[in-house]
Amino acid sequence: MQYVIVGLGGQGILFTSRVLGHIAVSRGERVMGSEVHGMAQRGGSVISHFKVGQYESPLVLTGSADLLIAFDQGEGIRNLHFLRPGAKAILNLHDPAALENVHLKKYATGRGLEISGIPGYRILSEKMNGRFLFMNVLMLGAMCGIGAGNVSIDEIRAAVGTLAPEKHRADNLKAVELGYEYFRGN
Amino acid sequence: MGNKVILLGNEAIARGIVEAGCEVASAYPGTPSSEILPAVARFADELGTRTAVEWAVNEKVAFEVAATASFTGKRTCAIMKQVGLNVAADPLMSVAHFDLAGGFLIVSADDPGPHSSQTEQDSRYFAMFAKVPCFDPASAQEAKDMVFDAFDLSEKYHMPVMLRPAVRVDHCRQDVELGTVKDLGRKADFKKDIRRWVCLPAHVRINHPQLNAKLDSVREDFETLYGRYNFEVPAKGRAALGVIAGGVSFSIVMDLLKAWNREDISVLKIGTPHPLPVKMVEDFIARHENVLVLEETYPVIEMQLPDRTRLKGRWNGFVPRAGELLPEVIRELILKALGETLPEEDSSELKAAIEELKVTPKPPMLCPGCPHRASFFAMRKALPNGIYPSDIGCYTLGVNQRDVDTTIDMGASLTSASGFYLAYRTDGKDQPVVATIGDSTFFHMGILGLVNAVYNRHAFVLAILDNRITAMTGGQSNPSIGDKLRKGDEGRQVDIEGVVRGCGVSFVKVVEPYDTKDSAEVFKEAWEHAKNNREPAVVILRHPCMLLRQKQATVKVRVNPEKCIGCKYCTNFFNCPGLPFDEAAGKAKIDERFCVQCGVCIQVCPHGAIEAVEGEEE
Numbered sequence: 001m002q003y004v005i006v007g008l009g010g011q012g013i014l015f016t017s018r019v020l021g022h023i024a025v026s027r028g029e030r031v032m033g034s035e036v037h038g039m040a041q042r043g044g045s046v047i048s049h050f051k052v053g054q055y056e057s058p059l060v061l062t063g064s065a066d067l068l069i070a071f072d073q074g075e076g077i078r079n080l081h082f083l084r085p086g087a088k089a090i091l092n093l094h095d096p097a098a099l100e101n102v103h104l105k106k107y108a109t110g111r112g113l114e115i116s117g118i119p120g121y122r123i124l125s126e127k128m129n130g131r132f133l134f135m136n137v138l139m140l141g142a143m144c145g146i147g148a149g150n151v152s153i154d155e156i157r158a159a160v161g162t163l164a165p166e167k168h169r170a171d172n173l174k175a176v177e178l179g180y181e182y183f184r185g186n
Numbered sequence: 187m188g189n190k191v192i193l194l195g196n197e198a199i200a201r202g203i204v205e206a207g208c209e210v211a212s213a214y215p216g217t218p219s220s221e222i223l224p225a226v227a228r229f230a231d232e233l234g235t236r237t238a239v240e241w242a243v244n245e246k247v248a249f250e251v252a253a254t255a256s257f258t259g260k261r262t263c264a265i266m267k268q269v270g271l272n273v274a275a276d277p278l279m280s281v282a283h284f285d286l287a288g289g290f291l292i293v294s295a296d297d298p299g300p301h302s303s304q305t306e307q308d309s310r311y312f313a314m315f316a317k318v319p320c321f322d323p324a325s326a327q328e329a330k331d332m333v334f335d336a337f338d339l340s341e342k343y344h345m346p347v348m349l350r351p352a353v354r355v356d357h358c359r360q361d362v363e364l365g366t367v368k369d370l371g372r373k374a375d376f377k378k379d380i381r382r383w384v385c386l387p388a389h390v391r392i393n394h395p396q397l398n399a400k401l402d403s404v405r406e407d408f409e410t411l412y413g414r415y416n417f418e419v420p421a422k423g424r425a426a427l428g429v430i431a432g433g434v435s436f437s438i439v440m441d442l443l444k445a446w447n448r449e450d451i452s453v454l455k456i457g458t459p460h461p462l463p464v465k466m467v468e469d470f471i472a473r474h475e476n477v478l479v480l481e482e483t484y485p486v487i488e489m490q491l492p493d494r495t496r497l498k499g500r501w502n503g504f505v506p507r508a509g510e511l512l513p514e515v516i517r518e519l520i521l522k523a524l525g526e527t528l529p530e531e532d533s534s535e536l537k538a539a540i541e542e543l544k545v546t547p548k549p550p551m552l553c554p555g556c557p558h559r560a561s562f563f564a565m566r567k568a569l570p571n572g573i574y575p576s577d578i579g580c581y582t583l584g585v586n587q588r589d590v591d592t593t594i595d596m597g598a599s600l601t602s603a604s605g606f607y608l609a610y611r612t613d614g615k616d617q618p619v620v621a622t623i624g625d626s627t628f629f630h631m632g633i634l635g636l637v638n639a640v641y642n643r644h645a646f647v648l649a650i651l652d653n654r655i656t657a658m659t660g661g662q663s664n665p666s667i668g669d670k671l672r673k674g675d676e677g678r679q680v681d682i683e684g685v686v687r688g689c690g691v692s693f694v695k696v697v698e699p700y701d702t703k704d705s706a707e708v709f710k711e712a713w714e715h716a717k718n719n720r721e722p723a724v725v726i727l728r729h730p731c732m733l734l735r736q737k738q739a740t741v742k743v744r745v746n747p748e749k750c751i752g753c754k755y756c757t758n759f760f761n762c763p764g765l766p767f768d769e770a771a772g773k774a775k776i777d778e779r780f781c782v783q784c785g786v787c788i789q790v791c792p793h794g795a796i797e798a799v800e801g802e803e804e
Contacts, residue, residue, distance in 0.1 A: 018192075057438040062514055063531065077545050103538035121779055
């Protein structure tokens, strides 16, 4: 299982792979990933690679990722080429019209990609007082919502509960549910 | 044992350092090495070792502190990034000749790409230059294992040993095996011996041949005793290609071969690139007609081979002479070496979508609310015709709004200001020059440039952007803060104003950068003083870094569309992620996703279009 997680520096992307890693290791699987630290973190484009299974190198080859998680829709679209044919992507949308782009749709259809969007900023504005730092856990909930990522929502709940700092545990778990319910709610 | 946890490569190195019984660790932060030392402190606290763990003011200091502590028989290490090793080059070259007592490990983290550096240099090359052995890990686990071997090798031959992790190892995250601390039970015992510890020319004449002999022995060891780092993964049957690979390139090749399900390529992994186990490599080359060498970033393995004529590598440009060896690059190189091609992927629709949706990679920027942005704005407002030499830190990102005209390396803002001053002065011209430097960089290498400028009477303004932290590398402490890394270990704050005055500067003023009017006035005053008195004048702009998340007053702002004329002054000169320009509307707007309500932009708009939202001030 190979994940590519993209966004902008400061969005808390690293926590996402920590959660996925925690789940994998508790299942007894090997993990390997690559993170961005330093200058590029200052609001610029950032990319995290994360692999679960028998891999040697931390980087995902373009055209071979099973899932793309994008905290920013632009970064998501820019990095779709990482996906293998038939893979899934979950994008945090601030301008949902982007997914209607004709060329984008053709590309997705041609490669059998399933691209889903969630208005993460809007949801966090409305439901969590605009605290966008919970975007990372919201995206993990959304990932389970679209049935991607090879982990269950219960595993995400348990891992976030363990890894989130005590002070923010309840809010983190709430954001997980908001992401999940967007796709699974009624 | 068998206790596995997920660690960052740098944490794995740190864990190795503590487990191996290292008692003194000194470092200066720099990407991609910064996370090592804090993790050394954390593991030392957790495991209850007595290891001294310290941020040094620069890498030369770190190197000398750690190297000398090893003279007492203890294990020590100095940690830095590749350009930090340039700063520490002086002691590296001498200490290489010493007959050390305790194990001394140098960790120099490289940044192929580069991602966060001013060069793409290869520390293995430096190891070769200084004649010290070098380990090049391919993963976090291997990096940790190599720490033990590096210490052992250092003690076997009484010489410094380098571990060179590149960025993909430093910042990889992997499940790593934890061990326990090796209690060496050593007591500091410095045995005075001028012959051994004083680097006189007469001693070097003996030590240099001795160093060469040590290297020959290490090379023999690398040929035979280090099969866990230097080994061959043979092809099944006749090999169509032989790949010699070091560092993470090896890991990438192995993943590719597995994904391709190919068994007609043999791979020789080299984990000890200097001194190169030449016989092992020559034997591999002799058995393969077609040989590709993959290493980052200089041809260090290739250069140590007496005959490299048949190799496809960095040396002859078959492998690009610069840049990171990403999986896509390695894939192309292997196929090129085999004379094969992949079916072309049609990505024209994706390209068209990216173009239509105007999706571009976002460069790094100063954070919303960053005090540096306000400082730069005041600087430019006060001295619009100035030349602005700057330095290495977050504030280098001031280049986005053209508030940075030059950077060379740590501390060069001051010396560049001196250079500009002299060049214009010989024409009899008073050219305003403002050097900008952060607090940590000032302590690292700025002070010497300031003393030089006072002594030689160079007129310029020095702006010390004091955000109370080493920000770019992730928020490490430094002398302006005074905190230390280990629990219960107290440091002391060093007062920047006192240092500046002590260097002989008479104009020193501290301002709050969020008040851009006041700081602009002080900038003007400082330049007048510098010009009239022919001496540097210092303005200290003090406001804590936004990453520290300290509580500060918030001012909710909005752009008044009636007043905004779309002149883009704020975009060009303030350039805040929270204040983008809405091309469709032809006006600036507040982006609530990023705005932290610092309120500084209210002072920026020349048309008064950015307003505080009434009744919402806190």
